[in-house]
Amino acid sequence: MRRREFIRGVAAVSAAWPVAARAQQAAQPLIGFLSTRSPEEATIHMNAFRRGLEQTGYIEGRNVAIEYRWAKGNYNQLGLLLADLGSRPLSVIVATGDPAAQAAKAAGLGVPLVFVVGQDPVRAGLVASMNRPGMATGVNFFTGDLGGKRLELLCTMVPSARVLGLLLNPTFGKEAFDEFRRSVVSAAQSLGRQSVVQSATTDAEVEAGFAALIKAGAAALVVQNDPFFDSRRSQIIALSSQHRLPGIFHIREFPADGGLMSYGASLADTYRQVGVYTGKILRGTKSVDLPVLRPTRFELVINMRTAKALSLAVPQSILIEADEIIE
Incomplete structure (x- = not known):
């Protein structure tokens, strides 16, 4: 060429x-x-x-x-x-x-x-x-069907809590809101506990909700599985610490960031x-x-530092059941 x-x-x-x-x-x-x-x-x-x-x-x-x-x-x-x-x-x-x-x-x-x-x-x-x-x-x-199980675990962790707070978001969807509230309230009644429901849809309402739950005598907290609350994870963990209110959540990221415990899929x-x-x-x-997938394994995660800060003695049954313990 x-x-x-x-x-x-x-x-x-x-x-x-x-x-x-x-x-x-x-x-x-x-x-x-x-x-x-x-x-x-x-x-x-x-x-x-x-x-x-x-x-x-x-x-x-x-x-x-x-x-x-x-x-x-x-x-x-x-x-x-x-x-x-x-x-x-x-x-x-x-x-x-x-x-x-x-x-x-x-x-x-x-x-x-x-x-x-x-x-x-x-x-x-x-x-x-x-x-x-x-x-x-x-x-x-x-994860929405596990509200009752989470409440049972929380009562085992905090056996002295007679009044349990529920933090829910009504904008997540009426059916999901009603189903979660019904399952957790029913589980509380079966365990001889009183439940107090508090709704929150904004940052200000989350803060006010914690204050209202404390005023109502809540000694432990179940938070609805909801992306809004996931997006406010830092705020919720900080308020739980400030009010010394032990809480259980649906994903491990909450205890990983300082919350007390979680139960749910990865x-x-x-x-x-x-x-x-x-x-x-x-x-x-x-x-x-492509069939819709469902998780087959659910994890219990405990933050021992937070338990100690809240003066909680973690029961042996919880330690045995836990899949992950954050020291």
């Missing part, structure tokens, strides 16, 4: 490269990620989601793009966030938290939906069945599973062929 022809060929390839690179980048699948939570407190779980994607060969920024939208516990913002996501060429949408999943389902964006929800997705109308879900699938975190592993399902859909698997 003559030198001049070779140079012309190299120049042509070089000129075409940016166009090809742009075309390749534009062809990347786009994931819309809608969360009821805040990005600051969801870091551990988002890393787990990305690990799940990587298990199927997708790495953010390399061969898949993700558009994040965070409601930060304000469920009224979900419609606006979805409208923004819906204007983009999404390949799949991921919705974490029951309100986000319900809003995404109702929006009918025409792309597969992968969700994390605490309530029964069939009863909530998200899927046709657990085994053949339809355009939406994901993980049923199954939320980090749930997010990893959602990442895997999202990657499988991007690979061509139909969502109807």
